[in-house]
Amino acid sequence: MSTITALTTQVYSVYIRATPEQVWDAITQPEWTARYFYGARIEVGPEWRKVYSPDGGDDWGSTSVTEFDPPRRLVHEWKSSYNPELAVEEPSRVSWEIEAQEDGTTLLTVVHDQLEGAPKTAESVSGNGWMYVLSGLKTLLETGEPLAG
Amino acid sequence: MNDDRVFRALADPTRRHLLDRLFERDGRTLTELESELEMTRFGVMKHLRVLEDAGLVVTRREGREKLHFLNPVPIRLVHDRWIDKYTEHRVAVLADLKHELEDSA
Numbered sequence: 019m020s021t022i023t024a025l026t027t028q029v030y031s032v033y034i035r036a037t038p039e040q041v042w043d044a045i046t047q048p049e050w051t052a053r054y055f056y057g058a059r060i061e062v063g064p065e066w067r068k069v070y071s072p073d074g075g076d077d078w079g080s081t082s083v084t085e086f087d088p089p090r091r092l093v094h095e096w097k098s099s100y101n102p103e104l105a106v107e108e109p110s111r112v113s114w115e116i117e118a119q120e121d122g123t124t125l126l127t128v129v130h131d132q133l134e135g136a137p138k139t140a141e142s143v144s145g146n147g148w149m150y151v152l153s154g155l156k157t158l159l160e161t162g163e164p165l166a167g
Numbered sequence: 168m169n170d171d172r173v174f175r176a177l178a179d180p181t182r183r184h185l186l187d188r189l190f191e192r193d194g195r196t197l198t199e200l201e202s203e204l205e206m207t208r209f210g211v212m213k214h215l216r217v218l219e220d221a222g223l224v225v226t227r228r229e230g231r232e233k234l235h236f237l238n239p240v241p242i243r244l245v246h247d248r249w250i251d252k253y254t255e256h257r258v259a260v261l262a263d264l265k266h267e268l269e270d271s272a
């Protein structure tokens with residue numbers, strides 16, 4: 019792949035046939051995230067976003083939540099605790115924006131920014147990283163089944 | 168329905184060129200993008216609008232600037248829906264042929 023610069027802000031969006039409330043639940047409740055977020059069990063409350071390994075055993079760390087406005091907007095700090103090499107980098111920021119559309123679908127936009135101090139994380143989440151999460155989330159909410167493979 | 172917009176957006180060389188520019192460096196203004204194309208500002212705006220309607224480009228305001236970001240998710244979805252399906256089939260056909268040839272040998 020060619021050199022990519024300016025990965026310090028990344029934007030991803032997807033239309034999902036679901037309500038904003040369903041999308042909100044799917045990004046804040048561990049029983050949902052386990053089915054599309056690389057198996058990670060993620061629990062989000064007004065102050066903390068807690069991440070556990072797929073079997074629920076290992077604590078993959080907590081990051082602070084800076085905006086918690088169900089079912090519209092969630093902003094939290096990001097640390098790549100799942101990978102020791104990335105975990106030592108500076109924290110970055112992830113914003114989830116959820117907007118109901120006139121046709122009954124919901125537009126979900128993820129902005130991962132403030133990545134200046136985390137170049138390896140930036141590289142890791144770009145390309146397939148967030149894309150896999152978002153296409154998995156869409157498939158799960160629309161079909162009730164996780165992405166195959 | 169959304170696939171139609173993605174295919175239509177990708178069917179134009181100028182728009183593919185714009186996506187390539189954003190792939191190289193994301194988060195650019197209209198002025199920056201325009202400077203790399205032999206086209207009027209209005210023409211570039213029209214193409215960006217088609218890309219935006221297809222969800223392939225997302226714009227964000229940062230201060231006084233409107234920045235354009237490449238959103239690869241719709242391409243991934245088209246890939247999952249249209250490419251995986253047919254390539255899997257082709258692989259399966261070849262696998263069957265291999266079995267048949269080997270069995271009859």
